[in-house]
Amino acid sequence: MFKNLTIGQHYPVDSPIHNLDPRLKIIFTIIFIISLFLIESFIGFLIVIVFLTVVITISRVPVKFVIKGLRPILFIILVTFIINLLMTPGRVVLTLGFIKITEEGLRQAGFMAVRLILLIMGTSLLTLTTSPIILTDGIESLLKPFTKFGLPAHELAMMMTIALRFIPTLMEETEKIMKAQKSRGADFESGNIISRAKNLVPLLVPLFISAFRRADELAMAMEARCYRGGENRTRMRQMKISKGDYAAAFVFTVYFAAIIVFKIW
Amino acid sequence: MNEYIIKIDNVKFKYEKNSDYAVKGVSLNIKEGEFTAIIGHNGSGKSTLAKLINSILLPSEGRIFVKGMDTSDDTKLWNIRQTAGMVFQNPDNQLVATIVEEDIAFGPENLGIEPEEIRKRVDDSLNTVGMYEFRKRPPHLLSGGQKQRIAIAGILALNSDCIILDEPTAMLDPSGRKEVMETLKKLNAEGKTILLITHYMDEAVQADRVIVMDKGNIKLDGTPKEVFRNIDEIKKYGLDVPQVTELTQELIKEGLNLPSDIIEVKELVDILCQ
Amino acid sequence: MPIKAENIKYIYSEGTPFRTLALDNVNIKIDQGEFVGIIGHTGSGKSTLIQLFNGLESATEGRVEVDGILVGEDKKKLKLIRQTVGLVFQYPEYQLFEETVAKDVAFGPLNLDLSQEEIDVRVKEALELVGFNYNKIKDASPFELSGGQKRRVAIAGVLAMKPNYLILDEPTAGLDPAGRNEIFHQIKKLHERSNVTVILVSHSMEDIAKLVDRVIVLYKGKVHMQGTPKEIYSEADELERIGLGIPQIASIVRELRNRGFNIKQGILTIEEAKEEILKEVKRRNV
Numbered sequence: 001m002f003k004n005l006t007i008g009q010h011y012p013v014d015s016p017i018h019n020l021d022p023r024l025k026i027i028f029t030i031i032f033i034i035s036l037f038l039i040e041s042f043i044g045f046l047i048v049i050v051f052l053t054v055v056i057t058i059s060r061v062p063v064k065f066v067i068k069g070l071r072p073i074l075f076i077i078l079v080t081f082i083i084n085l086l087m088t089p090g091r092v093v094l095t096l097g098f099i100k101i102t103e104e105g106l107r108q109a110g111f112m113a114v115r116l117i118l119l120i121m122g123t124s125l126l127t128l129t130t131s132p133i134i135l136t137d138g139i140e141s142l143l144k145p146f147t148k149f150g151l152p153a154h155e156l157a158m159m160m161t162i163a164l165r166f167i168p169t170l171m172e173e174t175e176k177i178m179k180a181q182k183s184r185g186a187d188f189e190s191g192n193i194i195s196r197a198k199n200l201v202p203l204l205v206p207l208f209i210s211a212f213r214r215a216d217e218l219a220m221a222m223e224a225r226c227y228r229g230g231e232n233r234t235r236m237r238q239m240k241i242s243k244g245d246y247a248a249a250f251v252f253t254v255y256f257a258a259i260i261v262f263k264i265w
Numbered sequence: 266m267n268e269y270i271i272k273i274d275n276v277k278f279k280y281e282k283n284s285d286y287a288v289k290g291v292s293l294n295i296k297e298g299e300f301t302a303i304i305g306h307n308g309s310g311k312s313t314l315a316k317l318i319n320s321i322l323l324p325s326e327g328r329i330f331v332k333g334m335d336t337s338d339d340t341k342l343w344n345i346r347q348t349a350g351m352v353f354q355n356p357d358n359q360l361v362a363t364i365v366e367e368d369i370a371f372g373p374e375n376l377g378i379e380p381e382e383i384r385k386r387v388d389d390s391l392n393t394v395g396m397y398e399f400r401k402r403p404p405h406l407l408s409g410g411q412k413q414r415i416a417i418a419g420i421l422a423l424n425s426d427c428i429i430l431d432e433p434t435a436m437l438d439p440s441g442r443k444e445v446m447e448t449l450k451k452l453n454a455e456g457k458t459i460l461l462i463t464h465y466m467d468e469a470v471q472a473d474r475v476i477v478m479d480k481g482n483i484k485l486d487g488t489p490k491e492v493f494r495n496i497d498e499i500k501k502y503g504l505d506v507p508q509v510t511e512l513t514q515e516l517i518k519e520g521l522n523l524p525s526d527i528i529e530v531k532e533l534v535d536i537l538c539q
Numbered sequence: 540m541p542i543k544a545e546n547i548k549y550i551y552s553e554g555t556p557f558r559t560l561a562l563d564n565v566n567i568k569i570d571q572g573e574f575v576g577i578i579g580h581t582g583s584g585k586s587t588l589i590q591l592f593n594g595l596e597s598a599t600e601g602r603v604e605v606d607g608i609l610v611g612e613d614k615k616k617l618k619l620i621r622q623t624v625g626l627v628f629q630y631p632e633y634q635l636f637e638e639t640v641a642k643d644v645a646f647g648p649l650n651l652d653l654s655q656e657e658i659d660v661r662v663k664e665a666l667e668l669v670g671f672n673y674n675k676i677k678d679a680s681p682f683e684l685s686g687g688q689k690r691r692v693a694i695a696g697v698l699a700m701k702p703n704y705l706i707l708d709e710p711t712a713g714l715d716p717a718g719r720n721e722i723f724h725q726i727k728k729l730h731e732r733s734n735v736t737v738i739l740v741s742h743s744m745e746d747i748a749k750l751v752d753r754v755i756v757l758y759k760g761k762v763h764m765q766g767t768p769k770e771i772y773s774e775a776d777e778l779e780r781i782g783l784g785i786p787q788i789a790s791i792v793r794e795l796r797n798r799g800f801n802i803k804q805g806i807l808t809i810e811e812a813k814e815e816i817l818k819e820v821k822r823r824n825v
Binding site: 176177185205210 | 593
């Protein structure tokens with residue numbers, strides 16, 4: 001049942017956006033986030049919306065998929081909206097009992113909500129168009145210069161890869177142990193928080209034991225295949241900056257310049 | 266071809282926490298290109314022996330040479346592991362990457378091989394085990410037999426001369442076991458030395474040579490015919506013999522004139538139907 | 540009273556590209572006291588089927604009845620159904636979690652809210668049923684036992700719930716021949732001593748042929764064949780065609796028959812094969 005679960009919601013189609021160098025995409029995403037925080041007016045957001053619409057269209061990812069990414073943080077958006085709405089002092093436009101809604105509050109709340117929504121849509125585009133493994137490669141490559149300062153770039157990337165590899169396996173295992181214990185009359189669904197937590201012991205103990213056993217065996221198998229850390233290691237897949245990447249960099253620079261110009265002006 | 270690829274010279278091994286030796290003075294030479302099966306019940310020392318050859322464990326006493334390299338020699342470690350690659354029992358716990366071809370590339374990447382060469386090795390290995398069309402799949406969606414073939418391909422990509430398999434079929438269903446055995450026979454025909462640790466007799470029968478281990482010692486060593494005719498002794502070690510061998514010997518006891526070393530169905534049927 | 544499965548259909552991941560029909564119009568009845576084998580290769584639907592029997596999964600269509608109770612109808616009765624139908628999963632040793640063997644076996648009875656005395660009695664009984672010396676094993680840590688022993692402890696954990704039906708999914712997977720024989724020996728004794736209905740699930744005829752009274756062969760989610768081991772053995776070609784392993788003795792008999800050797804079909808043991816072959820050889824020499 002958990003077998004088909006995808007992590008990071010990768011949407012696998014072939015598009016110019018999918019084919020961009022992952023490092024570039026990560027950098028673009030970071031700059032995109034910065035650009036959102038530079039904007040101070042709704043008209044500024046218009047540029048972002050136009051830009052994002054174009055990118056989504058080129059990426060061939062259905063808009064509803066991009067919007068789906070908002071669902072988990074809907075609550076946060078709502079809370080942010082309400083706090084801003086109620087806590088911003090200014091000219092009162094509406095009074096409901098002790099609640100006072102100000103014009104500034106309305107503006108601020110709307111502004112923050114739009115910013116958050118665009119932020120999530122923009123960043124989820126990164127994971128939608130980049131498979132986890134390529135994303136990991138990109139992160140590793142970008143972090144490499146920092147190894148000089150003691151940052152374990154390769155190790156981090158390897159950990160991410162192994163996590164991605166084993167999440168489905170462990171999910172399946174969780175389901176299996178849960179069913180086995182249910183067959184012995186275990187109850188995972190009822191009771192108060194304390195008894196529920198206690199009821200998890202028969203699930204968690206076997207799961208941890210199994211995870212450790214797997215880790216142990218995996219470590220042995222990796223060593224048997226001559227793994228000895230990141231040093232002198234090569235990669236089969238090489239990341240190369242292509243023409244498309246240059247073009248994308250140009251377009252993106254124009255976008256960012258527009259945001260800056262708009263801000264100064 | 267008659268060069269010994271693995272030489273085991275009076276090796277003993279003891280796990281730290283145990284007082285008893287897991288391997289008690291084993292000597293064994295394996296020829297290049299040979300298909301050897303090691304059988305024995307759990308705790309007979311057969312898996313320990315495999316780990317000793319791959320230099321995952323080091324002998325407490327005695328020495329092991331893989332293509333002339335001493336497994337206790339630190340400087341040869343990676344060379345040894347590359348020469349004698351190892352496949353483990355649990356297919357899930359030996360695949361590292363989230364995409365099949367990335368996993369096969371893992372070994373050569375560790376050796377620092379050039380990207381184009383890795384690509385070539387990955388494609389070749391995938392073709393050899395018949396899994397090329399699955400190269401972009403995530404391993405967790407494959408069957409057990411397919412996963413083991415991927416694990417074997419991962420060793421092939423290291424250009425190993427010898428493949429050691431530690432009960433690779435123990436967790437598979439009959440069709441998965443068949444897939445793995447067919448792959449191994451194909452590789453052996455192409456010149457790879459195969460060392461298969463198993464407790465399935467029908468697999469051991471297909472090898473050139475069968476070694477029976479019990480309590481850390483080698484008890485029997487010979488062709489399948491030479492080994493499996495010793496029904497009582499093999500059963501004493503907690504193992505089975507092929508049913509056809511047992512049936513043949515029962516028929517001999519009843520006065521039929523049959524050779525006592527029949528191990529395949531066809532042999533018995535041919536003689537009976539003469 | 541029996542377990543009855545009527546017109547069962549089970550569909551996985553309905554409405555997605557991964558939609559699979561795991562069970563298709565399955566009708567099975569298993570009577571109290573029977574010793575039944577269910578065989579089928581991976582993906583034949585056998586795991587799904589046994590999970591329907593104790594209410595871990597519920598069928599998309601059709602009904603499952605256990606001792607007169609309709610499974611899934613009343614959530615409150617699930618506990619009773621799971622107690623009535625004991626399910627031992629594949630590699631059950633991975634579900635052990637307590638510090639001592641006795642505590643682990645007590646987990647099931649404890650969930651049934653039994654008295655401490657009753658629990659103690661059941662734990663002792665269950666451990667003895669799978670061939671342990673209770674006093675020697677009760678305080679051992681389950682994690683220090685051998686693979687075969689762990690598995691027997693896990694089986695005892697289900698037996699301690701006193702099920703009317705005991706389902707074992709590949710109980711010997713991954714064990715060596717000695718371990719396999721030990722487990723089968725214990726299961727056989729268990730069935731003889733208690734009146735528990737045993738359902739053995741396997742992908743190999745070899746393992747279960749000598750034990751069970753009736754074999755149900757699943758293939759592509761359907762009941763493909765059903766009958767006594769002898770009847771099923773006679774269909775060696777068909778078993779192989781649908782990807783199931785057949786014992787060597789069955790292929791010897793088949794080959795001999797194909798070559799005009801006049802021996803009967805459905806031979807299960809070496810002893811039987813010997814007698815038959817000797818008869819035919821004598822006939823030929825006369």
